[in-house]
Amino acid sequence: MNIRNFLDNQVSQALQAAGAKPGTSAIVKQSSRPEFGHYQANGVIGAAKQLKTNPREFAAKVIDNLDLSGIAETVEIAGPGFINIHLSQTWLSSLASEALNSESLNIDKTDKPDTVVIDYSSPNLAKEMHVGHLRSTIIGDAIARILEFTGHTVIRQNHVGDWGTQFGMLLTHMQDIEQDDQSLTMQLADLEQFYQAAKQRFDSDADFAQTARDNVVRLQSGDPEYLKLWQQFIDISLQHCEDIYHHLNVLLTRNDVMPESAYNNDLSSVVEDLNTHGLLSEDQGAQCVFLDEFKGKDGKIIPMIVQKSDGGYLYATTDLAALRYRHKTLDMTRGLYVIDARQSLHMKQVFAVGKHAGFVPQSTQLEHIAFGTMMGDDGTPFKTRSGGTVKLADLLDEARQRAFDLVTLKNPDLDEQNRRDIANSVGIGAVKYADLSKNRTSDYIFNWDTMLSFEGNTAPYLQYAYARIQSIFRKAGNLSQNHAIELNEAAEIQLTLKLLQFSEAIDSAAKDSAPNLLCNYLYELAGQFMHFYESCPILSATDAIKNSRLQLANLTANTIRTGLDLLGIAVLDRM
RNA sequence: GCGCUUGUAGCUCAACCGGAUAGAGCAUCGGCCUUCUAAGCCGAGGGUUGCAGGUUCGAGUCCUGCCAAGCGUGCCA
Known part of the structure; x- marks a missing residue:
């Protein structure tokens, strides 16, 4: 409702x-x-x-x-x-009772279900995941969960980069140390270092560089030995990603992986199709598509190059092949691309060319879900103190460690395992919520202290509200179901109204692909609950009022749990 | 040059097809723990929404022009 x-x-x-x-x-x-x-x-x-x-x-x-x-x-x-x-208060209380007795909190499913293909995370497998992949991964995951919850068919696509010239360098380096199996496993445990080591050899050793270039050709021509080596590398790299997804509480699995290489055999036909539609023209040796809609005031058209003068294909070609696949094979009616805002021209071109070429029908709703760059305090892209890229694994470790220190400070009596578990949910939740709660279109300033102060509009605030409710239930003993909800105090009415607006928050978040709207709602809900908690004692009230307030607390807990789950954030019974 | 995005309190951010007095958090200051978890609650101060015009009953929101920042712009992804 x-x-x-x-x-x-x-x-x-x-x-x-x-x-x-x-x-x-x-x-x-x-x-x-x-x-x-x-x-x-x-x-x-x-x-x-x-x-x-x-x-x-x-x-x-x-x-x-x-x-x-x-x-x-x-x-x-x-x-x-x-x-x-x-x-009317009686109407509100009857709606609240309905929500409490409904699996789905009385949230309506859409009457126009789409088959939504959502492209998110999509890291390059040559390196380890770094902070640059964080926003796409968690924003995309939240949107996917929200759309699924509202009754759409969601198909996740992790368009990982598993093809390209860097792999020649990596595989050659890998081959040289393969003799010693143990050492290889160890070195591949840190992909970032492995990449740097291979890169250094490539830059300083001319023979190595030449072998690496030759090996790219061997790989791309389907040499079985090289394909095997490549597959081994990809498996390990994907395993790294899956570890991250697991820690991040992100739903992507290996089934969602649809790598660039999967489109290799489609690329030439993409170019042929463009030619058939009269969209292709050669310019300075390259195959290009010139569309009037990309003409600026200066009369120049920005072309999309689909084939290089040396015959090689580009990511534009792969994206067109993926678009065609998503329509033909996946039956996509709506396509979401959760990709950095800097790619906006590229996305516009892919959508426009794809529609002109008939790779997707005009009716397909294609949207670039753009987001800004993750910045450090100084307003430049987020880096380590020494200027390197920040590995996602390290960032998540730090979040958990900081949360652990805080839990230990707040709640020293809990045993260590308990504190570790709480810290995982709190630390990861804080990192995700800090990002999800902001309008995704602007650049995002990443600051440990702001994020992990764990005060104010943060995931821990919401988790804390939930934990307080669970604590009440532990003390209340058996919760009597289906008790009438009586609304007398202003705080009760406001809380109830806010609870009933969950549906509106989900709908607007789904419509705009904007998880921050759901975050805003949950924060306001938790705030209303905190106010209710302070001004309306539950356990010490008379039976009728106590039972009524327990119902409200229960619906609040269900709503916070469901809402945080849509954001991929866990709740806690204690913290 | 052309194009896209952004500009709101000291800082980080909200403001739902244009709506009534622009809201939160952090920071600052002042209150609240013999009563359900103080990661909390209550209160105070803090604003020419980058600037100038325009559209109308009404503009942070729409239009035009400036200013500033970031990003992109034919063979990387």
């Missing part, structure tokens, strides 16, 4: 019954201030303007056509012609 949508429908119908043009929307929103009720309709004024009538008089006519008996306590005209709706 999405209350906003429900009221919007009701008021919109009344609006049209009162004489507004068909299709006029009531624009119902949550009220901006408590004295304006629970919801306000903003569309009446504009509709009255269109009809050239007095907004307040028109609003009265709309109310005459609006029947919210049993739902609204009062419906009133305010200001220049707003309609303020105060919901």
Whole structure:
């Protein structure tokens, strides 16, 4: 049940019954201030303007056509012609009971399910995952979970980079130390160092460099020995990724991996298809697509190059092949690409060329879910103190360690294993939430102290609210189900209303692929709960009130758990 | 040159197809632990929403022009 949508429908119908043009929307929103009720309709004024009538008089006519008996306590005209709706407390409490008795918290599934292909994480397997992969991985994972929850068919695609010239260098280095199996396993345990070692040989040893280049050709021509070596390297690198995904509580598995190399055999036909559609033109030896829509004020068109003058293909070609595959084989109706904002021109080109070439129908909804760069305190891209890239594994270790220190400080009596477990959820949750709670389009400043202060709008705040509720339940003993919810105190009403708005938060997060909207909601919910917790004692209240408040606490816990789960963040019974 | 993105409190960020008095957290200051976990709660101060115009009942939000920053822009991904 999405209350906003429900009221919007009701008021919109009344609006049209009162004489507004068909299709006029009531624009119902949550009220901006408590004295304006629970919801306000903003569309009446504009509709009255269109009809050239007095907004307040028109609003009265709309109310005459609006029947919210049993739902609204009062419906009133305010200001220049707003309609303020105060919901009935009995309606709110009955909705809360319904949510409590529903598996899905009474959240509606979409009536227009899409097959959404979501491309996220997509690291390059030549190196170890670093902080540059963090945002795509956790934002994409949250969006995938949210869309799945709202009833869409979600197909995850981890478009890993497993092909390219660096592999010649890596495999050659690997081959040289393969004789000693033990040593190889050890060296591959740190892929970053392995890459650096191979790179150093490549740069300083001309013979090695030549062998590496020859080996790229051997690999690409399908030499079985080299393919075997390559497969071995890829397996190990993927295992590194899976370890990270596991620690991060990200749902990607090996089944979701659809590597670049999988499209190798499609690339030439992509170029042929473009030619068939008359999109291809040769320029300075390269095969290009020039589209008018990429023409600037200066009259120049930025082309998309799909084949180099030496005959090699580019990532644009691979992306087009992937697009075609996602339509033909996966039946995608909506495609989301959770990729760095710097690729926005590239994504626009892929989408435009893909549609012109008929790789996907015009109706397919293709979206670049862009996000900003992760910055350090100084406003430059996030690096280690010595200027190197930060390995994701190290970053997560630090988060867990810092959280462990804090848990130990706050709760020294818990045994160590317990504190480790709590620290894992708190540390990882804090890292993810800090990112997810921000509007993804702007650059993101990563700061340990802000993130792991564990105060204010952070994952631990939400986890703490949940842990407090669990503590109450432990003390309350058996929880009687299905007890009536009585709303008397302002804090109870506000909490209930907020609980019932979970559906609205999920819908807006799904619509805009914006997990931060869900974060905002959960933070406000936890805040409402904290307020309720302080002002409405539960266990010491009389039975009727105690049971009622326990129901509210229970629904709050279910909502926080579900909401955090959609973000890929765990809850804790104690912390 | 052209294009994309961003500019809101000292700092990090919100503000839901334009809505009523622009909200939080951190930091600062002041209160609250014999009462369900103080990782909490209550309160105070802090703003010309980069600048200038425009559109209208109403603009942080839309349009135009400037300013500033970042990124991208034919054979890396």
